[in-house]
Amino acid sequence: MSDNRSLYATILGVQAPWQVTEVDVSPKEEQVTVTISSRPDVRHPCPRCGNPCPGYDTLRRSWRHLDTCQFKTVLIADVPRVECGEHGVLQITTPWAEPGSGFTALLESLVIDWLLEASVSAVARRMRLTWDEIDGVMQRAVRRGLARRQLGDLSMVGVDETSFQKRHEYVTVVTNKQGKVLHVADDRKATSLDEFWQSLTPEQLASVEAVAMDMCAAYVRSTRDHVEDADSKICFDRFHVAKLLNDAVNTVRKEENRALAAAGEWVPKRTKYIWAQNPENMPEDRRDQFERLRQCSLKAGRAWAIKDAARWLWSYATRGWARKAWKKWIGWAQRSRLEPMRKAARTVSDHLWGIVNAIVLGANNAAAEGTNSRIQRIKARACGFRNRERFRNAIYFHLGGLDLYPATASATHTTS
Numbered sequence: 001m002s003d004n005r006s007l008y009a010t011i012l013g014v015q016a017p018w019q020v021t022e023v024d025v026s027p028k029e030e031q032v033t034v035t036i037s038s039r040p041d042v043r044h045p046c047p048r049c050g051n052p053c054p055g056y057d058t059l060r061r062s063w064r065h066l067d068t069c070q071f072k073t074v075l076i077a078d079v080p081r082v083e084c085g086e087h088g089v090l091q092i093t094t095p096w097a098e099p100g101s102g103f104t105a106l107l108e109s110l111v112i113d114w115l116l117e118a119s120v121s122a123v124a125r126r127m128r129l130t131w132d133e134i135d136g137v138m139q140r141a142v143r144r145g146l147a148r149r150q151l152g153d154l155s156m157v158g159v160d161e162t163s164f165q166k167r168h169e170y171v172t173v174v175t176n177k178q179g180k181v182l183h184v185a186d187d188r189k190a191t192s193l194d195e196f197w198q199s200l201t202p203e204q205l206a207s208v209e210a211v212a213m214d215m216c217a218a219y220v221r222s223t224r225d226h227v228e229d230a231d232s233k234i235c236f237d238r239f240h241v242a243k244l245l246n247d248a249v250n251t252v253r254k255e256e257n258r259a260l261a262a263a264g265e266w267v268p269k270r271t272k273y274i275w276a277q278n279p280e281n282m283p284e285d286r287r288d289q290f291e292r293l294r295q296c297s298l299k300a301g302r303a304w305a306i307k308d309a310a311r312w313l314w315s316y317a318t319r320g321w322a323r324k325a326w327k328k329w330i331g332w333a334q335r336s337r338l339e340p341m342r343k344a345a346r347t348v349s350d351h352l353w354g355i356v357n358a359i360v361l362g363a364n365n366a367a368a369e370g371t372n373s374r375i376q377r378i379k380a381r382a383c384g385f386r387n388r389e390r391f392r393n394a395i396y397f398h399l400g401g402l403d404l405y406p407a408t409a410s411a412t413h414t415t416s
């Protein structure tokens with residue numbers, strides 16, 4: 001028995017004043033129960049001020065630890081409460097677990113490692129824990145990570161909406177230049193973004209040089225309310241402009257197909273994605289198909305040409321040249337007699353100031369776009385989320401670049 005005790009003292013890293021006092025192996029239940037006690041004469045530090053204090057009483061607690069081979073392993077300890085002259089009666093922190101957790105820090109770290117690779121339900125199954133327990137580890141990890149983090153470089157931030165669950169529910173996601181998620185908020189209102197600006201210090205706010213976003217009035221309003229000189233920093237980047245124009249081409253295509261069908265003519269089928277693709281990315285056979293399509297879909301072909309021309313208007317060095325080129329393009333689109341393109345051109349015209357900002361500041365939302373598709377993958381892996389809170393947590397967990405691990409485990413736990 002004493003061999004078992006010293007074995008567990010060694011592998012658990014139990015140090016004075018703590019000692020392993022009992023190891024109970026139960027083959028029937030496939031469980032090892034390790035009892036740890038503190039020497040009774042020791043004055044433990046107050047968890048608030050660190051001053052050694054006299055003991056008050058003890059409370060029995062237990063923690064699930066890493067398995068011993070196939071045996072579930074549980075630590076039990078009578079954890080002292082100390083009586084601090086200044087802070088009253090408080091339970092001390094143990095070296096193997098964070099306060100409030102029913103798991104040792106090493107077990108939490110292992111759960112975090114697995115959660116980075118698999119869904120909550122898969123990890124729960126594999127680790128013989130409940131879904132709620134695994135979710136609790138994940139939530140604690142995010143809270144810990146958010147409390148520790150430094151936001152770092154805010155010179156260029158991207159704001160985007162991403163869908164949650166149903167079609168018309170959204171969250172707002174703020175990312176940095178590298179696509180790291182800085183903030184997640186419900187909805188896509190001005191107040192959603194306000195939350196982020198209000199979380200920054202005046203120095204952080206002043207360091208913002210460019211804010212890439214959709215042509216969305218709510219985000220513009222929020223940025224104007226919080227960021228100084230916002231009108232020279234708000235950028236409507238090429239990704240969002242391309243999305244607007246692709247949607248317009250698609251509307252032209254649908255209207256044209258409807259008219260062709262009404263006139264009893266041949267209607268090209270399943271061409272939405274062909275019109276959305278750039279010719280240089282098309283495989284050879286697709287390009288032939290595309291050329292044939294342009295011969296018979298005259299309106300969609302014209303709309304596509306207008307959209308395609310806009311792709312080449314993003315590399316001007318000065319505001320003057322950029323504005324001039326876009327105005328020329330807007331004129332062309334407005335003369336096109338294709339109402340969806342004219343409408344898109346009006347939107348571009350109204351937002352030209354921010355498009356010009358994006359061009360001269362070199363703001364692009366490529367990193368945010370990548371983050372958005374990673375968010376959608378996380379959603380797919382989880383088979384959706386029960387509520388936004390969980391969705392928000394998962395985004396921070398996977399894409400927040402946070403230090404997620406319990407501090408008590410960091411000495412022995414190495415992350416890759």
Ligand SMILES: [Zn+2]
Binds near residue numbers: 046051
């Ligand atoms: Zn104290």
